[in-house]
Amino acid sequence: MTSAVTTAYPVTAPELSGAARGRRRNFGPWPWILPAGIGILFVFGYSLVDLLQQSFKYRGAWVGLDNFRLVVTDPLFQTAIFHNALLLFTVPILVALALLFAILLFETRRGMRFYQSAVFLPYLLPIPVVGVVFGQLLQLNGALNSGLRALGLQSFALDWLGDPNQALVTMSAIIIWKEVGFGTILILARLISLPTELLEAAQIDGAGFFKKHLKITLPQLRPVILFYAINEAIVMVSWVFNYVYVMTNGQGGPGDATMVSELYIYRSAFQNQAPELAAAAAVLLLISTLFFIVGFFKVQSRSQSGVLDE
Amino acid sequence: MKRRGIAGAMICASVILISSLGSTGATAVTPSRAAFPTGPVKLVMWWWGEQEAPGAKLWLADTIKAYKVKHPNVTIQTVLQTTDGLVPAFAAAAAAKKGPDLQYFWGGIYAQQPGWDGQIAAVSDYIPAKELAHYINASTEEAFQGKIWTAPWYVNPSFPVIARKDVFSKYKLTVPTTWTDLLKACDVLSAKGVTTIAGGIKDGWFGGWLYSIIGAQSVTSSNDVISAVVGKQKFTDPIHAAWWTRLQETQSHHCWNTDINSLQLYQAQQLWVSGKAAMTVVAGPDTPNFVAKVGASKVVVMPMPKWGTGAFAGKLGTTSQTIGITKWTKYPQVAADFLMFSHQKAQLNNWFARTGSMPADDRFSIAGVKDPVKRALFTSVLAGGPYLENFIPAQLDTDAVFTNAQLVLKGTRTGAQAAANMQSVMERLRKTDRNLVKNFTAWSK
Incomplete structure (x- = not known):
């Protein structure tokens, strides 16, 4: 993976400044993962929090570990x-x-x-x-x-x-x-x-x-x-x-x-x-x-x- | 890597869990009392009933068509539900607060619970009391603190036993009307390899039927059952437990088809049609159809053979299948208007014509019914006993009645053990449903 990146850069990167290259390296794969990650987090993360909340409540009222x-x-x-x-x-x-x-x-x-x-x-x-x-x-x-x-x-x-x-x-x-x-x-x-x-x-x-x-x-x-x-x-x-x-x-x-x-x-x-x-x-x-x-x-x-x- | 693995694991576990549990919980929405709308209105109706009242689908199509003529701006879309899916589908819809505008319910607790949970509006908020007074069983099963939750649609005589005279006479027997005679008949017929009563309990529902038609013989009213629910009586008390012993007797006398635990309710009834069984139990609205398949001259329609001395021994039960208006509908007044329209004389007569069963309205003229089987059934339900299954929590039905009936009929649990288990499930339910005692107590008043 690393070798593929280094061999590809000379072709596409001459116009990028050193600082820009640094930023790209720092972000790593996250910009690519983020959109899907947000989607997954929204769909499942929200539901999971809701599920946890529900497990501690009865008809909206907090009941601790009763359930x-x-x-x-x-x-x-x-x-x-x-x-x-x-x-x-x-x-x-x-x-x-x-x-x-x-x-x-x-x-x-x-x-x-x-x-x-x-x-x-x-x-x-x-x-x-x-x-x-x-x-x-x-x-x-x-x-x-x-x-x-x-x-x-x-x-x-x-x-x-x-x-x-x-x-x-x-x-x-x-x-x-x-x-x-x-x-x-x-x-x-x-x-x-x-x-x-x-x-x-x-x-x-x-x-x-x-x-x-x-x-x-x-x-x-x-x-x-x-x-x-x-x-x-x-x-x-x-x-x-x-x-x-x-x-x-x-x-x-x-x-x-x-x-x-x-x-x-x-x-x-x-x-x-x-x-x-x-x-x-x-x-x-x-x-x-x-x-x-x-x-x-x-x-x-x-x-x-x-x-x-x- | 380890952290990433755990994060991934959390996401995956969430997928698994969330796929098995949707977000639930309903809040009440106050229905508006707006004037009848003139713009386009679309109502969705989820219903069940074709299974027990064949022809209901055609009646519904006719009624919607007639209503469209009266109100061209109203479109009603119907969705037929499965037996196993009826309750869970509505529960899911109620949790999401979207789904049908009109919802079918079985009577009693099945209509009360959605009312208690704020999922339906009381039809008495939209339908005048004078009109509702004609709806059969509305005041006994659907009433709660002065309100009526749902509008009865058709009556379910619950549940007739149909006996084949030809099968009994072949073995020199008469149709048994007492418990003792029934057990004797079971001994004779089982020795000949013939099933006395055909039943299928794999899907559980038949357990509730048996509870109602055998158990009702020892109680004095539906309030006895509610008393056991709220803890004033016990399900191990003789009036509530004796039916389990009767059920065990039917098992030990080999009354049932041996495959009762691997057949579904409706599958087993076909054994009676084919002459492999002498008796079976059928849904009231479907009774005339079963009689017609064999021929009225060969059939006796009767209540469960009598064993008890209670007021309802030797009587059929009565319950009405009902329609409710959901809390989230935009047009409760249109939904109510449609329900009232469905109780007009033309629709009541058409219901009988399409299904051969009785609409839940005392304005329907029984005198006009020529068929003696139907007339006898319709007359009996007007003075019928309570349908017990409708007066216990639905969970007690599934977790105790269905399951114990399966085990007693398999011979792996005694009647006494079943009664004890039912009592312990009830005690537990009073803890898990914190409003249960309050709601049932209020219902019984």
Whole structure:
């Protein structure tokens, strides 16, 4: 970057005084970032301040931490947070599956493009479509269970979304099905860009499939895997609303079996007319999400300085 | 770099949160009592109801067209809402203080709460009391401290059970009218692999229906329910809790379709149409349509089989679906004029012609209704019981009634546990909604 600037200046800068050049250097990238920055700050910064203010008020009157106390002690909110935490357990499954599919696709010579599309397609489907389709498919007397019964597998024909002990697991499986394509493509792209010499050398030395990928491929994929894992952790904490809303008709049911924090916030704000409690819950979600987002940016900055430049 | 990362993180987290929460909060705007405008006026009406009163859309188009002839300067645009979206969409509009000029509400608390929150103007500020006195259920569900929040539109006999005589007779049974007979029928039919009552509770709404039609049998008035809401009674008291036990009995006697938790309300009713179930519960305005699908000679329309000894046992409930005028409309007097126009005789008769259901106006002549099913339904609602779901906080409905009904019908929660949970949710709501006790107490007077 620096060398590009120094080589360009002699062509465009002879008419600028030394002081003007100094000023330009001092401002750095900020003049370019500022317009968009102001826009973002206005749209989101204002809303964030408003959100924070609301979380400390009730019908316009200051109530201190009351809203937070009410939210934190709400068994439904506790359940919602617990479910978000449980959903985090899908992240290692997602990473493992994405890694497996990526390596299999990498090793596949014939029909790679087809398999690539097949794995990536669910990620492209709109969540409402996925929700409606799975909602129908997974009914107790839906297509899946009818198929299982026809095959004599009655004991596997569960009430996938209607049983409170089963619903969150089913929801997790659907999220995994939809999200794994993103990770597969991400990891595969990195795999393809890796230098092949090491793999070839290992093969010549007699390394098998597992040893080759475990000892050579995996260490080189670490930044991408970390990036994907953090991204998915953010999804599980704060982006699963659509799945739950569409598949449970906005109820988070049966009972509170699939209630998550986002749905709690939505229902508080728009269904229960309690915007202050929604604001307090949203602030708490912001704080918890922040941990992941800081991690996300750290990985991204590492990727930018390392992986992407390679 | 670290600071930049945190700043970026803050922005990103804000995007996530703000996408899930808009700015909310409404303030009251005093409506003007300006003369009827002569310049161009555009009103937007958000409504619901085609789902339970098919033909409502055509009626609305007819009425708007007729009103346009009377007032060429007034244009009314209608937007049909989904069942799940009706309340949240209006809440979002109210927060932004823009949206519809006329808004559809379910009766009772669904009309009271927007009034308490300053989102709607009382229609009694614009419609004369003499006129409002004709609107069925206005004084029981929509009245608050001398005002009437919304104008009833059509009546919802709530909620009739429809039974197929042909299915019962096939198994040598008669249509049960008492609880004991119902449970016996459930035992017989479930042993034969036939569903006694078809229901779908995945979307929750059916829980509220069940609460109202089973629970009403043990209370003496809607004020009993309000007393439990404000803490003078408890939802674990026998008159409020017994219905949960009845519900559990229906589960243990295998009265319902096994997939009740994975079907939505309207999906499940089709099991009755196809003859796979002997009974189901339907929306009052839609009852004649269901009867017509099977044939009136094969169907009995009735209240929920009787178990209680309360004044409303063996009776249908009555509620009116209503229209309110939003606080932010520029033309409340035009909106009110349109509502009054919709209650004129021609429109009342056209409502019945289009939907086969009853307009919420006592000037509509039941004597002119030839169909015995419709006539019986319309007559019953004039002396109907309270529709309980409309007298509890909407959040208690979703957080306790919907959820517990799902769990009891799945067999994972007992009736007693459900009642205890409902009581604890109520106690919590009294803390979170600091105006709840005050508003409900004022409403009950």
